[in-house]
Structures are given as structure tokens and as C-alpha cells.
Amino acid sequence: MDRCTCRLSKKIAFSGIVTLIALSSAHAFAQDESQAWLSYSDRTAHTMFPRDIRALGTSPIEQTAVEELKRNLSDAGAASRPAVAGETVLGTGAEIRKAYPHVPVPADMPPESYWMHASGSGDHKLLIIAGGDERGVLYGAFALLRSSAAGEPVDLSKTPLRSEPAMKIRWVDEWDNANGTVERGYGGRSIFFDNGHVREDLSQVNEYARLLASIGINGCNVNNVNGAAPFLTPGWLQGLKRIADTMRPWGVRLAMSVDIASPQKIGGLKTFDPLDPDVKAWWANKVNEIYAQIPDLAGFTVKADSEGQPGPASYGRSPADAANALANALAPHGGVVLYRAFVYNNHLDYNDLKADRARAAYDIFHPLDGKFAPNVIVQIKEGPIDFQALEPVSPLFAGLRETNSAMELQITQEYLGQQRHLVYIAPMWKRVLDFDLRAENRSTPVKQIIEGKTFERPLSGMIGVSDVGRDGWLGAPLAMANLYAFGRFAWNPDLTPEAIAAEWTKQTISADPQVVATVDKMLMQSWPAYVDYTGFLGTQTLTDITGSHYGPNIEASERNGWGQWHRDDAQGIGMDRTVATGTGFIGQYPPEVAKMYDSLATCPEDLLLFFHHVPWNYKLHSGKTVIQYVYDSHYKGAQEAAELGAEWATLKDKIDPALFEDERARLEYQAGHAIVWRDAIVQYFLKESGIPDAQGRAGHFPGRMEAEDARLTGYSVIDVNPWEDASRGKAVSCAEKSCSAEWTYNGQPGRYDIAVQYFDLQGGTAHFTLGINGNGIVSWAADATLPSRRPHGDNSTRYTMRGVELKPGDVLRVEGVPDGGDPAALDYIEIEPATTAPQS
Numbered sequence: 001m002d003r004c005t006c007r008l009s010k011k012i013a014f015s016g017i018v019t020l021i022a023l024s025s026a027h028a029f030a031q032d033e034s035q036a037w038l039s040y041s042d043r044t045a046h047t048m049f050p051r052d053i054r055a056l057g058t059s060p061i062e063q064t065a066v067e068e069l070k071r072n073l074s075d076a077g078a079a080s081r082p083a084v085a086g087e088t089v090l091g092t093g094a095e096i097r098k099a100y101p102h103v104p105v106p107a108d109m110p111p112e113s114y115w116m117h118a119s120g121s122g123d124h125k126l127l128i129i130a131g132g133d134e135r136g137v138l139y140g141a142f143a144l145l146r147s148s149a150a151g152e153p154v155d156l157s158k159t160p161l162r163s164e165p166a167m168k169i170r171w172v173d174e175w176d177n178a179n180g181t182v183e184r185g186y187g188g189r190s191i192f193f194d195n196g197h198v199r200e201d202l203s204q205v206n207e208y209a210r211l212l213a214s215i216g217i218n219g220c221n222v223n224n225v226n227g228a229a230p231f232l233t234p235g236w237l238q239g240l241k242r243i244a245d246t247m248r249p250w251g252v253r254l255a256m257s258v259d260i261a262s263p264q265k266i267g268g269l270k271t272f273d274p275l276d277p278d279v280k281a282w283w284a285n286k287v288n289e290i291y292a293q294i295p296d297l298a299g300f301t302v303k304a305d306s307e308g309q310p311g312p313a314s315y316g317r318s319p320a321d322a323a324n325a326l327a328n329a330l331a332p333h334g335g336v337v338l339y340r341a342f343v344y345n346n347h348l349d350y351n352d353l354k355a356d357r358a359r360a361a362y363d364i365f366h367p368l369d370g371k372f373a374p375n376v377i378v379q380i381k382e383g384p385i386d387f388q389a390l391e392p393v394s395p396l397f398a399g400l401r402e403t404n405s406a407m408e409l410q411i412t413q414e415y416l417g418q419q420r421h422l423v424y425i426a427p428m429w430k431r432v433l434d435f436d437l438r439a440e441n442r443s444t445p446v447k448q449i450i451e452g453k454t455f456e457r458p459l460s461g462m463i464g465v466s467d468v469g470r471d472g473w474l475g476a477p478l479a480m481a482n483l484y485a486f487g488r489f490a491w492n493p494d495l496t497p498e499a500i501a502a503e504w505t506k507q508t509i510s511a512d513p514q515v516v517a518t519v520d521k522m523l524m525q526s527w528p529a530y531v532d533y534t535g536f537l538g539t540q541t542l543t544d545i546t547g548s549h550y551g552p553n554i555e556a557s558e559r560n561g562w563g564q565w566h567r568d569d570a571q572g573i574g575m576d577r578t579v580a581t582g583t584g585f586i587g588q589y590p591p592e593v594a595k596m597y598d599s600l601a602t603c604p605e606d607l608l609l610f611f612h613h614v615p616w617n618y619k620l621h622s623g624k625t626v627i628q629y630v631y632d633s634h635y636k637g638a639q640e641a642a643e644l645g646a647e648w649a650t651l652k653d654k655i656d657p658a659l660f661e662d663e664r665a666r667l668e669y670q671a672g673h674a675i676v677w678r679d680a681i682v683q684y685f686l687k688e689s690g691i692p693d694a695q696g697r698a699g700h701f702p703g704r705m706e707a708e709d710a711r712l713t714g715y716s717v718i719d720v721n722p723w724e725d726a727s728r729g730k731a732v733s734c735a736e737k738s739c740s741a742e743w744t745y746n747g748q749p750g751r752y753d754i755a756v757q758y759f760d761l762q763g764g765t766a767h768f769t770l771g772i773n774g775n776g777i778v779s780w781a782a783d784a785t786l787p788s789r790r791p792h793g794d795n796s797t798r799y800t801m802r803g804v805e806l807k808p809g810d811v812l813r814v815e816g817v818p819d820g821g822d823p824a825a826l827d828y829i830e831i832e833p834a835t836t837a838p839q840s
């Protein structure tokens with residue numbers, strides 16, 4: 001059966017009634033953020049089903065499914081829904097067939113699939129949820145709960161609902177460290193570990209596994225791919241067993257990252273050469289020891305010969321040698337090895353115009369195609385560099401035809417605003433999934449490759465680096481749409497980002513059509529906006545690539561060994577990756593795609609500078625020059641970021657007030673930080689190219705008054721590094737108890753918004769006051785948690801006071817009071833016509 005007959009875009013109808021979108025006006029606002037899209041609040045969408053619920057089997061997973069349906073019926077808002085008489089019965093296909101021989105359960109249900117059917121009437125309604133196995137039963141239960149959020153009504157008595165996952169491997173990876181920190185995690189400390197141990201309280205692990213199960217995730221790798229060796233020691237294995245036991249009732253299998261040097265690091269061997277017989281024996285024994293405690297361990301993930309992690313290259317062995325050594329140990333137990341293709345040299349020579357990090361994965365893994373054991377899956381990041389704002393698809397997906405492959409995506413927003421910026425990544429993922437690599441000159445979209453269809457691979461899938469933490473999972477409520485979308489795509493990559501956004505919004509925030517339309521619009525706008533203000537025409541995210549990966553830092557990617565280069569100079573910009581004159585990376589793609597990228601005429605312009613080096617005045621198809629595009633796209637991007645806040649403002653009084661205020665503040669911050677990005681990139685490339693902005697914006701800020709030009713008391717002028725992160729490269733910093741900067745206003749009288757641009761550093765909470773003519777009008781604390789302890793684009797922050805009456809001669813004064821390591825540094829103030837109407 002084609003999985004798209006699954007009709008998940010339909011609401012479920014059961015004997016005529018049956019779906020309800022609860023829009024009670026007596027809001028309980030009971031949703032708890034930790035439940036995310038499973039809050040079952042009275043605002044969100046609900047499906048109705050017969051209230052007597054039972055499972056035919058006794059397995060923990062079937063019992064979990066029953067409990068989840070009951071939880072839905074007993075949660076907030078359920079009382080306002082009419083009850084449906086009759087029975088909801090869950091079981092595997094075999095169990096249902098035995099108990100209800102008349103029910104037409106399909107004979108060919110694959111593992112993890114589900115089938116739902118309704119019959120009967122009055123008090124004898126019967127809703128059947130059958131699973132291809134126990135996990136399928138649980139997925140069916142969650143599909144039932146999701147169904148009213150998913151689309152048009154369908155009568156289950158006439159049209160049973162059937163669905164199966166597109167991909168076998170649907171895992172999340174967590175980069176949690178033994179000490180409880182999470183690498184690239186922005187939602188607080190680990191839910192799994194603390195101070196070198198598995199946490200005593202695993203209740204959040206239980207809730208997380210519930211969320212994962214609801215979107216069909218079947219594996220969770222809990223420890224970081226870096227520094228994994230200690231996790232194989234006996235004490236850790238006992239703790240990991242507890243995690244596995246907690247996730248098992250949700251059908252989520254534990255996986256773990258392993259360090260390929262473990263035989264030496266913790267095993268006492270003199271070598272970790274994967275071909276050494278003692279090393280092989282060590283792995284076999286270790287794996288037996290693990291399975292004795294965790295009989296359903298899903299497998300190992302390996303990062304080797306990458307970013308300082310040890311690897312087989314130390315012994316002249318290949319990734320296949322290393323992967324197979326582990327795979328052979330795991331095979332008797334049914335475990336798999338996810339061997340990461342993120343292997344590259346981070347000491348490349350910038351002066352070598354042929355050097356190219358993008359080439360690494362294909363150069364290393366393509367020659368090994370067919371040499372991996374059947375239970376090895378090569379885990380390939382979606383792009384050839386590293387989760388940038390925009391990259392082309394990795395050519396390796398087409399380069400492995402006799403090897404299992406899976407795609408690694410990042411749910412945590414490392415290079416995408418770290419959850420402080422709203423970026424719904426599903427449209428980017430969709431672009432990757434749908435990209436047709438034209439392998440063998442035929443249609444071979446990436447999604448079909450990782451479904452295992454294209455090259456008939458038995459194992460394949462999607463892995464999302466999630467990095468949840470204890471503070472609201474991803475640390476930002478709307479970022480949870482990304483976790484949700486990841487699972488939904490892994491189940492069905494033919495879904496659209498728009499449909500997924502609507503499903504998520506209806507279940508998480510509200511089923512009110514205006515809310516759904518607005519939130520979905522915002523989500524869909526957010527990634528293009530982020531690309532517009534952070535990295536243009538394929539230059540990737542122009543951030544500090546050796547540090548925080550957050551704010552603007554254009555030179556950080558250049559002139560070092562990391563290879564995230566964009567090669568800009570006074571004449572032009574871009575990496576020449578063509579076959580004839582460049583690094584030859586383009587030649588790694590199948591011929592039709594390579595031809596498209598190789599030619600300036602056919603290369604998609606949003607990736608132009610990823611593939612080509614062009615002069616600043618190179619004309620795009622629109623007739624606009626590249627440098628003018630830089631100016632225009634950044635002004636547009638900052639404007640788009642501001643619009644997100646304006647759209648959200650229309651939802652006041654329509655959604656949970658706490659959520660409204662939380663996201664309002666986030667979007668206000670984002671709009672300010674988008675201006676930091678815009679100004680950094682625009683002023684940097686204005687200086688570099690020497691070509692002015694045809695619209696006169698770049699380098700001209702009519703309403704801006706620089707801190708270094710103010711009458712300063714206590715403040716000293718400092719150079720900001722990198723210079724582009726401050727207006728004109730300078731700011732003022734306070735080494736006294738308190739300092740002030742004063743400007744005299746000389747513009748037209750009227751109502752204005754006054755923005756104060758300051759640096760909110762870690763290590764203290766500075767305080768600021770903005771005053772006019774000696775009267776303080778507003779104070780605020782610089783108490784955000786932003787990367788870095790010195791002033792630059794990571795922590796440049798904007799506070800805006802709106803609707804202030806000003807007349808010529810008014811004296812504006814900002815007072816800064818440093819605290820600890822935060823010197824209350826100031827960049828400028830900016831006075832712009834008020835954006836809000838006066839209060840009547």
C-alpha cells in the first residue's frame with residue numbers, strides 16, 4: 001500500500017459525528033508547556049472516540065496506548081465535550097482478527113503501521129485501532145488523537161484510516177554530556193544526566209518519550225557523539241538501563257554514542273585498531289554486557305576522525321573497517337551502527353584554492369560504497385558543511401547505492417538563532433527531502449533515497465539532533481514545532497510544512513482559525529527571513545564559526561582551517577566549486593545536477609556563492625548586482641523579522657496570556673537582533689566592496705546618535721571586535737559605579753520610538769535608565785542569557801521605548817550601572833517615528 005493512502009489529512013468521523021474542535025469560551029488556560037502538543041487543553045483540537053477503552057494484549061506498549069487515550073478523556077476540557085458511547089478496542093492485527101473475526105483488518109500490515117476502523121451505532125459503537133505490531137497500536141492511538149487537527153472529515157466506517165512509516169530509522173540524537181551540560185542545547189541542562197550520573201528522577205525522560213512516541217520516533221540516542229567513552233563503563237550502563245526502561249513503554253529504544261577508542265580508553269588494551277583481534281573481542285564482550293541489561297538497545301552512533309575525536313585513520317583503517325567491527329558485535333543482538341559521515345579535516349589550507357571541506361564526506365565515503373556490513377547505516381548531514389542557514393543537499397546521498405544511508409538534521413537551532421530567533425525549519429527540510437539528485441539520470445528525490453526505495457536499501461531513515469533540556473524542552477515554545485515536524489516528516493516525507501504547522505498549532509496553541517492562520521504564516525515566513533538577514537546567496541550563516549555560532553562575525557569563517565569559507569575580497573565573493581576552475585565539488589553530484597550547478601546561467605541563485613566566485617557587480621537574473629542584493633536582502637530580512645512580532649500582536653486575548661507574553665518578548669528581541677545582523681553585514685560589505693547602496697541606506701542612519709559622540713560621564717570609548725558588530729565599530733563601556741551618555745535632540749517635534757542599543761553581557765546584570773530632560777522615563781535590566789563575555793554581535797541588544805514626545809533641545813540621557821562582568825556598554829540610540837498610535 002502506498003503510505004499516502006493513510007489519509008492523515010482527514011478528520012476522523014465516527015458514525016456521523018465525531019470530531020470536535022473545542023473552542024469553549026470559558027478558558028481554563030490549563031495547558032502546561034511541558035506537555036507541548038499533547039497538552040489536551042480546551043483551546044486545542046480534539047477528536048472524539050468511544051469512552052470505554054481497552055487493549056486486547058497485555059504488553060506495556062498497548063497499555064500505554066490505552067492510558068494515553070484515557071488521559072485525553074480526563075484532561076482539561078474533556079468535560080465540555082459530549083461523551084461517545086461504545087468501545088475503543090486496541091490490539092495488534094492478530095489480536096483483533098482473533099477477537100473480532102468480522103472486522104476486515106488487512107492481512108499485510110507491516111511492523112509499526114496502524115489501521116483504524118469504526119462500526120456499530122448507538123451504545124454499540126466499536127472503534128478498532130489495529131497495529132502491525134505493538135508500536136503500531138500506540139502510533140494508531142496517537143494518530144487518533146491528532147486526527148482532528150489534521151484536516152477534512154472522513155467516515156471511518158466507510159474509509160478505514162491506514163498508515164505506515166516511510167522510514168525504519170526515526171531517531172533523535174541528544175548531545176548530552178556526562179556532567180549534565182548539552183552541547184548545542186538551548187533548553188537547559190540534561191534531562192538524562194547530572195554530575196557524571198544518570199539522574200535519579202527520570203520523570204522528564206518519561207514525558208519526553210511520550211512526545212517522541214506521539215510523532216512516531218522509535219529511537220533516542222542519549223549521549224553526545226563527542227566524549228562518549230565513559231558511557232560504556234559498568235556504572236553508566238546500569239544508569240542507561242534505567243533510561244531504556246523508562247522509554248520502553250513508549251516504544252522508544254535507547255541508542256548510545258560510542259567512542260571508537262574505548263577498547264584503549266576504558267578497556268585497558270594497547271590499541272583500538274578495529275582490525276585487531278583483541279579489539280574485536282573487546283567489542284563483542286562489551287556488547288554482550290550491554291544487551292544483558294538493555295536487551296532492545298537500538299544501536300551505536302559513531303563520530304570518528306572528526307573534530308578531535310579518535311578514529312580508524314590512526315591505524316590506516318577506513319570508516320568501513322571501524323563501522324564493521326562494531327556492527328559485527330551488534331549483529332547477533334539486532335543492533336545497528338549509525339556511522340557519521342561528518343568526517344573532515346579542520347586544518348585545511350585557506351590559500352589552497354582547491355581545498356574544500358564540502359568535498360570531504362563524499363571523498364571519504366563514496367569509495368567505500370558496498371563495503372559496509374548490512375547493519376551499518378551511514379548517517380549523512382543534510383548539507384555538505386554543517387547545518388547552515390542554507391546549503392545544497394549533500395551529494396553523498398546519491399553516492400551510496402550499496403550502503404544504507406540516513407539523513408541527519410538539526411532540530412536544535414545551532415546556526416539558526418539558537419531558539420532565541422523563531423525559525424521553523426520544516427520548509428528547509430522539505431526542500432532537502434524533495435530535492436531530486438537525478439542519480440542514474442532518473443528521478444531520485446532525497447526522500448526516496450532515505451526511505452530506502454531508490455537503491456532498495458533495507459535500512460534507512462532520518463535522525464534529528466534534538467538536544468532538549470529541562471527548561472521547556474527546546475527552551476522556546478514555538479521551537480517545538482521543529483521537533484514535531486521532524487517526527488512527522490520521518491513518518492511521511494510527503495507531508496507539507498504548511499500542513500504540519502497547522503497540525504501543530506491546532507494541538508499546541510489553539511484551534512481558532514485566526515490563530516492557526518496567523519501562527520502558520522509566521523512559521524512559514526521565519527526561515528526565509530532568517531536566511532535574508534544572516535547569510536545571502538549561499539554564503540551560509542555568517543557567524544562566529546569557531547565560537548558561539550550565534551551573532552554576526554563575517555571574518556570568523558575565513559582564513560582558518562575549518563573550511564566554512566566564502567572567500568570575499570574587494571573584488572568579489574564566493575567559493576569556486578566548479579569542475580573546470582574550482583574545487584571540483586560540483587562534480588560529486590550526478591551529471592544532471594552537476595551541470596545545473598556548474599553553469600552560472602542555471603545555478604539556483606540562492607546558492608550562487610556556495611558554488612561560484614563572482615565580482616560584486618555580477619548581475620543576478622533580476623538585473624540586480626550581488627552587492628545590491630546584499631543590501632536589499634538584509635533590509636528586507638530585518639523588516640520581515642519585525643513583521644513576525646506585528647503578526648503575533650494580533651493574537652493578544654486569543655491565546656494563553658503567558659504564552660503570548662513570552663513569545664512577544666522573544667520576537668521583540670529577534671527584531672532587534674535582526675537589525676544587528678543587518679547592520680553588521682551591510683556595513684562590512686560596504687567597506688569591503690566600496691560600492692554604495694543604490695538606495696542610500698547602508699552606512700546612513702538618519703535617526704541614529706552614536707554613544708561615542710555623546711557627552712560622556714564615566715563612559716570610555718572602546719573598539720568592538722569584530723568591528724562590524726557595533727555601529728561604526730565603536731561603543732562605550734563603563735568602569736565606574738555608574739556612567740551616562742547624553743545627546744541633544746535637534747530633529748522635528750513629534751512622537752518617536754527611541755531604541756537604545758546596548759550589550760547585555762554574561763557575568764552580571766547591568767541596569768540602564770533612559771531619561772529626557774532630567775526625568776528618568778524608563779529603566780530595565782540587562783538580564784538576558786546571551787553568549788559571550790565581551791561586547792559584540794552575540795549580545796548586542798535593543799531596548800525600545802515607544803511613543804515618546806520629543807522637541808528640539810530635549811536632552812536624552814542613558815545611564816548605565818555595571819554589575820559584575822557586565823560594564824553596561826552602549827552602542828547608540830536611534831530615534832524613529834512612532835510605530836504605535838497615541839493612547840487616547
Ligand code: GCV
Pocket residue numbers: 175183184225226303307342386414
Ligand atoms: C557534536 C558541529 C557542532 C559541534 C558538533 C558537530 C558534530 O561542528 O558545532 O558541536 O559536535 O557539529 O555534528 O559532530
